[in-house]
Amino acid sequence: MLVQDAIAQRRSIRRYKEQPVSEEDIRAVLHAATLAPSGKNRQPWRFVVVHGEARRAEMVAVMRQGIAKLEAQGVDPGSSKRSAGIMARAPVTVFVFNQDATYADLNRSYSDRLFDIVAIQSIGAAIQNMLLAATDRGLGTLWICDVFYAIEELCGWLGEDHVMVAAVALGHPDEAPGARPRKSSDEVTRWFS
Numbered sequence: 001m002l003v004q005d006a007i008a009q010r011r012s013i014r015r016y017k018e019q020p021v022s023e024e025d026i027r028a029v030l031h032a033a034t035l036a037p038s039g040k041n042r043q044p045w046r047f048v049v050v051h052g053e054a055r056r057a058e059m060v061a062v063m064r065q066g067i068a069k070l071e072a073q074g075v076d077p078g079s080s081k082r083s084a085g086i087m088a089r090a091p092v093t094v095f096v097f098n099q100d101a102t103y104a105d106l107n108r109s110y111s112d113r114l115f116d117i118v119a120i121q122s123i124g125a126a127i128q129n130m131l132l133a134a135t136d137r138g139l140g141t142l143w144i145c146d147v148f149y150a151i152e153e154l155c156g157w158l159g160e161d162h163v164m165v166a167a168v169a170l171g172h173p174d175e176a177p178g179a180r181p182r183k184s185s186d187e188v189t190r191w192f193s
């Protein structure tokens with residue numbers, strides 16, 4: 001598939017078939033992630049692949065616990081319950097972490113915070129590569145930040161101290177949504193000449 005076709009055809013997929021994703025496909029998607037550019041080539045991305053029925057059920061139970069805790073504190077759970085339901089049906093969820101930052105680093109310097117911004121951009125590029133590589137293989141993906149509603153619980157369950165950036169659901173699509181609306185490039189660009 002041409003890269004421009006993968007960019008144009010990619011969609012956020014929220015319904016998946018039960019059909020498992022092959023290890024070869026998972027590895028190809030992760031490999032594409034590691035080919036992304038990164039500031040100073042630091043490659044700050046780290047991935048944790050959750051697959052298999054038992055782990056998936058645990059993951060969703062943990063996420064729902066975290067969401068329930070926030071709700072009990074009066075926090076609006078946004079779309080997180082819906083995202084947890086999607087993760088319950090996707091055969092694979094890849095959690096993405098920033099290896100260069102831990103939750104313990106609270107009093108960090110200005111330059112560390114700049115590194116964070118660079119790292120997050122690098123990791124965003126890696127995630128987009130994952131989505132495009134999956135599209136190329138006929139797989140569906142969903143980039144999920146609703147995991148933040150249960151971040152402590154999920155990081156605790158995964159045994160991760162590093163900062164979670166997102167999760168990506170991966171599976172064989174069971175829907176074919178049309179393109180979602182976009183602003184044109186003219187609407188979002190100012191030519192400064």
Ligand SMILES: Cc1cc2nc3c(=O)[nH]c(=O)nc-3n(C[C@H](O)[C@H](O)[C@H](O)COP(=O)(O)O)c2cc1C
Pocket residue numbers: 010011012013079083142143144145146147179180
């Ligand atoms: C950083 C980021 C976070 C997102 N988080 C979620 C999420 O938690 N749940 C969800 O259903 N979709 C999530 N999405 C998917 C967006 O809703 C989706 O990309 C957008 O509506 C455009 O649709 P498209 O991806 O099909 O073009 C996220 C996308 C991005 C880039």
